[in-house]
Amino acid sequence: MPFIPHSVNDIKQMLATIDVANIEQLFDEIPVHLRVKNLPAIPESLTEMELGRLMRARAHLDSELLCFIGAGAYEHHIPAAVWSITSRGEFMTAYTPYQAEASQGTLQLLYEYQTMMASLMALDISNASMYDGATALAEAILMAVRLNRKNKSNRILLPRAVHPFYQDVVRTIVSQQGIEIIEVPYDKTTGCVSLETLDEMTKEDITALVIPQPNFFGVLEEVDALTDWAHSKHALAIAVVNPLAMALLKAPGQWGKSGADIACGEGQPLGVPLASGGPYYGFLCCKKELVRQLPGRVVGRTVDSEGKQGFVLTMQAREQHIRRAKATSNICTNQGLLVTASTIYMSLMGPKGLRQVALVSHQNAQLLQEKLATISGIEFVFQMPNFHEWVIRLPKSVDVVLRELAKLKVQAGFSLRQVYPELGECLLVCATETKTAEDIEKFVTLLTSVLSLASHSNDKTEKKSNVRTYL
Amino acid sequence: MSELIFELSHKGRCATSQIPRRSAAKITIPAHLLRQDEPRLPEVSELQVVRHFTKLSRANFSIDTQFYPLGSCTMKYNPRGVHHLAMLDGFLNHHPLSLPVNSQGYLACAYELQEILKAMTGMQGVSLTPMAGAQGEFAGVAMIRAYHRARNDAARTEILVPDAAHGTNPATAAQCGYTVREIPTDKDGNVDIESLRAAVGPQTAGIMLTNPSTLGVFEQKIEEIATIVHTAGGLLYYDGANLNAILGKVRPGDMGFDVMHINLHKTFATPHGGGGPGGGPVAVSERLVPFMPMPIVGKKDGFYDWLTEKEYPQTIGRLSAFMGNAGIILRAYMYARLLGKEGMERVAEFATLNANYLLARLKAAGFTPAYANRRASHEFIITLKTEAKELHITALDVAKRLLDYDFHSPTMYFPLLVPECLLIEPTETETKEVLDAFADALIQILHEAKTQPELVRTAPHTLPVKRLDEVKAARELDLVYREK
Numbered sequence: 001m002p003f004i005p006h007s008v009n010d011i012k013q014m015l016a017t018i019d020v021a022n023i024e025q026l027f028d029e030i031p032v033h034l035r036v037k038n039l040p041a042i043p044e045s046l047t048e049m050e051l052g053r054l055m056r057a058r059a060h061l062d063s064e065l066l067c068f069i070g071a072g073a074y075e076h077h078i079p080a081a082v083w084s085i086t087s088r089g090e091f092m093t094a095y096t097p098y099q100a101e102a103s104q105g106t107l108q109l110l111y112e113y114q115t116m117m118a119s120l121m122a123l124d125i126s127n128a129s130m131y132d133g134a135t136a137l138a139e140a141i142l143m144a145v146r147l148n149r150k151n152k153s154n155r156i157l158l159p160r161a162v163h164p165f166y167q168d169v170v171r172t173i174v175s176q177q178g179i180e181i182i183e184v185p186y187d188k189t190t191g192c193v194s195l196e197t198l199d200e201m202t203k204e205d206i207t208a209l210v211i212p213q214p215n216f217f218g219v220l221e222e223v224d225a226l227t228d229w230a231h232s233k234h235a236l237a238i239a240v241v242n243p244l245a246m247a248l249l250k251a252p253g254q255w256g257k258s259g260a261d262i263a264c265g266e267g268q269p270l271g272v273p274l275a276s277g278g279p280y281y282g283f284l285c286c287k288k289e290l291v292r293q294l295p296g297r298v299v300g301r302t303v304d305s306e307g308k309q310g311f312v313l314t315m316q317a318r319e320q321h322i323r324r325a326k327a328t329s330n331i332c333t334n335q336g337l338l339v340t341a342s343t344i345y346m347s348l349m350g351p352k353g354l355r356q357v358a359l360v361s362h363q364n365a366q367l368l369q370e371k372l373a374t375i376s377g378i379e380f381v382f383q384m385p386n387f388h389e390w391v392i393r394l395p396k397s398v399d400v401v402l403r404e405l406a407k408l409k410v411q412a413g414f415s416l417r418q419v420y421p422e423l424g425e426c427l428l429v430c431a432t433e434t435k436t437a438e439d440i441e442k443f444v445t446l447l448t449s450v451l452s453l454a455s456h457s458n459d460k461t462e463k464k465s466n467v468r469t470y471l
Numbered sequence: 472m473s474e475l476i477f478e479l480s481h482k483g484r485c486a487t488s489q490i491p492r493r494s495a496a497k498i499t500i501p502a503h504l505l506r507q508d509e510p511r512l513p514e515v516s517e518l519q520v521v522r523h524f525t526k527l528s529r530a531n532f533s534i535d536t537q538f539y540p541l542g543s544c545t546m547k548y549n550p551r552g553v554h555h556l557a558m559l560d561g562f563l564n565h566h567p568l569s570l571p572v573n574s575q576g577y578l579a580c581a582y583e584l585q586e587i588l589k590a591m592t593g594m595q596g597v598s599l600t601p602m603a604g605a606q607g608e609f610a611g612v613a614m615i616r617a618y619h620r621a622r623n624d625a626a627r628t629e630i631l632v633p634d635a636a637h638g639t640n641p642a643t644a645a646q647c648g649y650t651v652r653e654i655p656t657d658k659d660g661n662v663d664i665e666s667l668r669a670a671v672g673p674q675t676a677g678i679m680l681t682n683p684s685t686l687g688v689f690e691q692k693i694e695e696i697a698t699i700v701h702t703a704g705g706l707l708y709y710d711g712a713n714l715n716a717i718l719g720k721v722r723p724g725d726m727g728f729d730v731m732h733i734n735l736h737k738t739f740a741t742p743h744g745g746g747g748p749g750g751g752p753v754a755v756s757e758r759l760v761p762f763m764p765m766p767i768v769g770k771k772d773g774f775y776d777w778l779t780e781k782e783y784p785q786t787i788g789r790l791s792a793f794m795g796n797a798g799i800i801l802r803a804y805m806y807a808r809l810l811g812k813e814g815m816e817r818v819a820e821f822a823t824l825n826a827n828y829l830l831a832r833l834k835a836a837g838f839t840p841a842y843a844n845r846r847a848s849h850e851f852i853i854t855l856k857t858e859a860k861e862l863h864i865t866a867l868d869v870a871k872r873l874l875d876y877d878f879h880s881p882t883m884y885f886p887l888l889v890p891e892c893l894l895i896e897p898t899e900t901e902t903k904e905v906l907d908a909f910a911d912a913l914i915q916i917l918h919e920a921k922t923q924p925e926l927v928r929t930a931p932h933t934l935p936v937k938r939l940d941e942v943k944a945a946r947e948l949d950l951v952y953r954e955k
Contacts, residue, residue: 002814003548003740003900004821010903014828017835026823027720029689029846034721038812041590045811048552055805058576059561065573069566072792079489081521083558089535090528093549095879096746100941101934102874105530106745112476115951119511125950129747131602134792165792172764172788176613176647220504250506266792276577276801277567277793278602279748291948297746301952302944305929310936314944320605320642321885325651330642333603333736337744347476347520351509353490363496370496385500406570414568433491 002045062276064409068368068443070389070430071216071414072133072163073277074269076244076357077434078341079348082271086341096297096333100312101304106336107311110299113343117283120246120346121239121263122253124288127296129281129334133266134169136282137162137210137240139295139329140264141174143286144208144236146293146328147261151205151234154179159193161186161215162240164419179207191219191382191391198229208236211260213252214245217428218365218389219382227256236261243283244269245387247351248358252285262286271345272338281335281342292318295329357433361388364431364440371444372429377451381426389430391416391423396451398425404450410443473526476513477952486517511952530935531745532879538905542850542882542894543637543685545715545737553805554742557798567793571776577797578775582768584752584804588733591815593724594754598763600795604712607732607751608643608679613787614730614755614762615677615706616647621762621785627676627705633662635686635886637712640679649676656888660686660842662696671703681710682726683717683848685886686841687826687894697727706730706759711751714738715898716823716849719816729756738818739803750799761785766794821899822849825906829897832910837917841889850896852889859891864920864927866891871938872919872930876912 006014011023020026027035046054067075086092090105097103097110110128117126130136141156156174158167158181171181182201187194192215209230214220223239230237239252239260246252252263268280286294292315300314320327349357365388372378377395394401398415405412413429420426431440515523532539539546557563561576571578585597601607612630619627630644634653641651652670657663662680678700682690690696700707709723709731715738723731735741735750743749755763765786769778777794780786807815830851834840841852855866870880870893882894897906920927929938 001817001821002810003550004814004817005900005902006821006824011824014824014903018824018827018831020827023820023824026820026827026846029691030717030721031691031694034694034725036593036720036722036725039590039719039816042587042812042815043808045814046808048550048809051552051805051808052556054808055556055580056559058579059556059559061561061576062565062569062574063561065565065569067564067566067569069568071568073567075564075566077489077491079486079517081517085521085524085528087554087558088525088528090531090533091745092554092742093534093546094531094745095539095541095544095546095743099532099870099874099880100939101871101931101936102532102879103530103745104935105527108473108475108530109524109527111950111952115477116510116512118951122508122510131606131748131796132791132793135602135606135790163792165789168789169791172613172790173609173646176616178648220500224503246506247510248506249500250504251510254506273563274566275563276565276574276797277795278791279796279798280792281748291950298950300944301949302940304937304939306937308936310939312939312941312944314941314948314950317945319638321638323642324638325641325645327638327642327645330605330609330639330646331603332605332637332639333743333749334747335602335744336746337742337748340745344520344524346512347515347523348486348489348517349512350485350514351512352514353485354510354512355506356490356493359498360491360493362498362500363494366499367494367496385504387500402570403572406573409573411566411569411573437494 065411066409066439067411068429068431069411069414071428072266073274074432075274075434076269076432078271078273081348082341082344085344086337091340092337097313104311107299109340109343111301111311113339114299116343116346118285120243120251121285122251123263123285125291125294126283126285127294127298129336129339130284130296131335132278132280132282134166136264136284137166138170138173140238140262140284141170141208143262143293143295144238145179147290148207148236151207153205153207155204155206156181157184157201157206157209159184159186159210159212161191161193161217162210162212163216190384191217192221193226195225195229202233206233206235208238210238210240213239213241213249214387217382217391218386220385220387223250223255227260231258239263241265242269243267244358247354261290267338267342270342272341279335279338281338293328296331296334360433364433364435365389368429368431368440371440375444375448381423388432389428392427392429394425394427398427401450405446408446410446412447473523475952476515476523479515479519479523480513482514484514484516537877537879538901538909539879540881540895540897541879542896543712545896545898547740547898548900549740549742550806550809553802556805557801562801575775578768580804581800582770582775584800584807585768587807588752588754592731592754593722595757596755596760596763597752598767599752599800600764600790601732601751601753602791602796603747603749604732604734604751605639605643606790607753608639609646610753610764610787610790611708611730611732612643612647614759617762617787618759619676626673629674630676631670631678633680635684635888636679636681637685637710640710660684660688660845661690661692664692664695667696667699671699671705675703675705677706677708679708679710681713683713687848687851688842688845689848693726712737716819718818720819724756730759735799735803740806741799741802748796748799750796750803762787764788764790818899825897825899825901826850829895829906829910833913836914841892850894852892852894854889855891858920862920862924864924866893868927868930869916872916872927873912874931875933878909878912
């Protein structure tokens with residue numbers, strides 16, 4: 001019996017203590033006709049060795065891919081120490097630290113995380129995590145709606161250049177509460193939000209403006225002007241940013257005259273593996289005067305009965321287990337273990353190391369741009385300052401090119417065909433510090449040959465394939 | 472406790488071998504977009520980092536180090552082999568937006584888990600994307616709402632929630648724009664049927680129920696409840712927090728539920744991680760299949776692929792940037808394969824055996840069960856109401872004193888209905904010896920409460936810190952470190 005330690009004798013003694021004849025009798029309050037007879041669809045059990053064989057074969061199917069996809073999940077070097085410590089049973093198999101005295105390890109770590117993340121965002125406060133970047137943005141919007149007492153229209157300006165799946169998630173979550181999401185188009189030349197466009201959207205009042213940095217196209221927004229614009233309309237400025245980039249770029253709390261009010265995003269670039277999309281974690285930071293509307297768990301420093309420093313979960317009166325239907329959010333379980341990994345990652349990198357990772361990623365993206373620019377027919381759609389991603393337009397079907405390169409174990413990028421059809425045959429490509437000059441050379445060579453190949457077999461392949469390129 | 476990592480920091484120190492080399496390539500970011508200051512991250516060596524966080528880990532209780540009988544949390548053994556295999560390169564370095572042709576290994580596991588969960592729950596559709604129980608609840612209630620809307624029934628504005636429910640239930644209903652109406656519990660711990668009858672009507676969108684309930688007893692009139700709610704036009708939501716109690720014994724689909732979530736971090740043994748990540752897949756009956764959150768995994772001619780808004784135009788939408796906590800889904804799948812059919816049928820049996828055994832031992836020693844005439848499910852409640860009155864010790868004191876005996880405390884003061892309560896869930900993976908030692912510790916603490924009450928009132932005494940001042944923490948907020 002997998003993981004069940006009972007001997008026949010144990011069972012006998014336990015049944016005698018309970019005073020029942022058999023285990024079956026313990027289920028006598030469940031109506032007999034509701035009982036399951038058998039479960040034919042469940043496979044027979046495997047030993048760990050057999051499972052290992054199966055899983056290694058499956059992992060192999062998805063491995064050894066040269067990856068130039070970014071689009072919200074980024075391949076970075078993760079020091080061995082990060083997951084070797086994170087995988088310690090004391091971190092991995094602990095519950096939410098409600099019993100503070102028995103959870104000081106997790107609690108102190110979360111306090112250190114809050115300090116690091118708040119500082120990375122140049123804001124006062126951070127919570128202890130949300131599920132991922134997309135839900136963190138949805139919660140930031142709900143928070144802004146609760147906070148903005150002046151503008152009560154519940155209208156949120158959400159740029160089309162924010163990650164398209166984040167936009168979907170925001171709509172799923174906030175649409176249940178009568179909040180209006182207004183899409184802000186990007187400028188066709190720059191790929192950015194323009195102030196002229198925003199000015200046209202203020203017939204009614206605005207609750208908040210979402211400002212991405214970098215935006216989904218990798219392009220850097222004029223964050224100072226956008227933040228000041230939001231504040232001039234009595235709207236909150238919500239930053240949605242790549243946290244790694246904030247070691248290099250001006251951080252949300254430093255934007256404009258008074259800084260963004262709330263910052264959120266995807267914590268994955270800070271020590272969390274790609275892992276098919278999760279678990280990652282969302283971070284959520286704010287100015288200190290907004291803290292009572294911050295959702296999710298928060299750790300505070302206090303003292304014990306002898307005056308010694310210790311840590312506890314605090315401000316629990318905002319949360320569902322106390323406030324129930326009036327809670328700031330229904331979130332309970334968060335992504336604690338990923339925050340553990342991130343805290344260890346940030347500690348290893350330090351301020352200079354983190355900045356260097358961001359800088360080298362940026363440099364590699366510039367090198368990639370330089371090399372791609374030598375391929376005839378490739379067009380860089382937005383010729384603007386960027387962080388580590390580019391939108392390129394191909395002379396051939398982007399989906400065909402992606403498929404051909406996938407056969408060669410090269411993942412060329414994310415196709416924008418479905419999410420931004422107006423851009424045509426466009427691809428979002430990314431390079432981080434993990435890419436060498438040789439990797440980039442290989443990519444460019446293979447892309448060149450596939451582009452010349454695709455010109456011959458383009459239409460035929462297109463019709464035959466039913467493989468989608470979009471998650 | 473340990474110093475803060477910021478207190479170990481020395482200007483200019485770093486973990487050199489982790490820092491990438493700069494290249495000769497140009498930097499094209501305009502100056503006004505660059506950061507001028509440094510974020511407050513520690514400047515420490517690799518050894519300092521390793522030692523600091525290893526030390527911190529040792530200040531935690533965990534399943535790997537202690538018995539952890541937290542009611543409603545199912546703190547069972549998290550198989551090490553499962554974690555090890557989930558960390559294989561092919562899974563770890565795989566991008567979520569890889570083409571399906573480069574993702575067949577992961578997609579096969581996700582698809583098969585969908586099928587296993589359908590079979591285990593008696594439901595017709597499964598979406599794995601919700602990232603925790605509360606998000607599963609959100610998905611479920613949003614589907615209920617979408618279902619009523621699709622029938623042009625806008626009058627249903629109310630969700631019914633028993634007063635014993637988890638806090639996430641009413642919070643979720645509110646987040647989905649519903650008014651919450653509480654239904655009282657009868658003296659035996661069941662939903663009060665007459666109150667339910669009086670509460671349902673054309674305004675009822677649905678009811679959210681846990682079964683067995685948070686009171687640790689099976690809701691015997693579940694079929695009657697289902698009939699009452701369905702007749703009124705509402706749907707039934709099953710909160711899967713206590714699924715461990717009935718796994719392989721009775722299925723929510725057979726009880727009449729329309730939609731449910733499954734806590735993978737409870738029933739399917741994925742690690743709790745000090746508060747997460749979890750996994751909260753939703754399973755639905757036929758009529759809610761079109762509304763499931765996307766994406767889900769489909770299979771055609773042996774090829775696994777993502778199904779999205781295109782195949783399910785009525786979907787409530789997406790709940791995560793990619794497809795949920797994939798690594799947790801992978802671990803849950805592996806756990807299910809290790810257990811297999813027979814192992815899964817035994818989960819509820821031995822979880823229930825352990826709970827009833829521990830209850831019998833505590834009853835014999837004079838502790839008061841909250842529902843003495845009911846059979847315990849996989850968990851049960853004792854109330855220390857009498858002890859609180861006579862000995863002036865609280866459930867909190869007993870919980871803290873248990874920590875000195877090297878046991879994590881049970882859930883305290885939940886459900887809110889039972890005064891001075893401890894909700895105890897031993898799970899199926901604990902030995903009889905551990906249960907006996909835990910019962911002995913509780914008996915000893917009761918004895919201490921009579922002979923040396925101060926010892927209990929001021930516990931814990933053996934941990935890195937003594938009892939912590941939560942009031943001070945909430946009044947004088949100190950949420951980030953600042954140099955003095």
